[in-house]
Amino acid sequence: MIICAGNNETFSFATPMGVGLIETAMNLTRLCLFDKPEFLLFVGTAGSYGEKKIFDIVESKTAANIELAFLSNDAYTPLDNVVTTNTTNKKDIVVNSSNYISTNETLTKNFLKLGVGIENMEFFSVLRIAQEFNIPAGGVFCITNYTNKQAHEDFLKNQSRARELLEEHVKKRIAELTAK
Numbered sequence: 154m155i156i157c158a159g160n161n162e163t164f165s166f167a168t169p170m171g172v173g174l175i176e177t178a179m180n181l182t183r184l185c186l187f188d189k190p191e192f193l194l195f196v197g198t199a200g201s202y203g204e205k206k207i208f209d210i211v212e213s214k215t216a217a218n219i220e221l222a223f224l225s226n227d228a229y230t231p232l233d234n235v236v237t238t239n240t241t242n243k244k245d246i247v248v249n250s251s252n253y254i255s256t257n258e259t260l261t262k263n264f265l266k267l268g269v270g271i272e273n274m275e276f277f278s279v280l281r282i283a284q285e286f287n288i289p290a291g292g293v294f295c296i297t298n299y300t301n302k303q304a305h306e307d308f309l310k311n312q313s314r315a316r317e318l319l320e321e322h323v324k325k326r327i328a329e330l331t332a333k
Contacts, residue, residue: 154190250277
């Protein structure tokens with residue numbers, strides 16, 4: 154099953170689950186309880202912490218939930234804040250999820266030191282629910298912005314093209330998989 158966030162980030166081939174960690178967790182849990190999918194593929198846009206460029210396509214099976222306050226030693230969590238469905242030795246780009254969009258370019262560079270490369274609001278919830286229901290899962294993302302003061306404006310400017318690129322990429326990958 155292919156899923157996406159929703160609102161203005163939808164795809165003809167994907168089922169919307171909601172925006173942010175909470176909506177996604179609630180709606181995906183409900184879906185899994187009543188009609189458990191065999192696999193989950195999340196498709197969406199993401200912000201780059203600096204290494205990935207605008208319109209890069211990123212595939213990942215690893216997500217984190219690290220808040221900015223953690224980077225400045227102003228917070229900690231007793232919870233496991235990294236989840237993966239990666240069963241290979243292939244290194245993943247870690248996708249950070251929060252209900253907030255990062256805009257402090259100086260602070261977010263610290264994510265790169267932790268091995269975290271991009272951010273998407275929903276992906277941690279997707280992988281955590283998939284893990285709970287023992288469902289193979291992954292994500293495909295297109296970079297729309299950097300995590301800086303212009304993040305929102307760049308996201309709005311680039312979102313339409315990013316959706317087109319994601320649609321092309323996913324359809325190509327599906328064709329590759331069905332040809333095997």
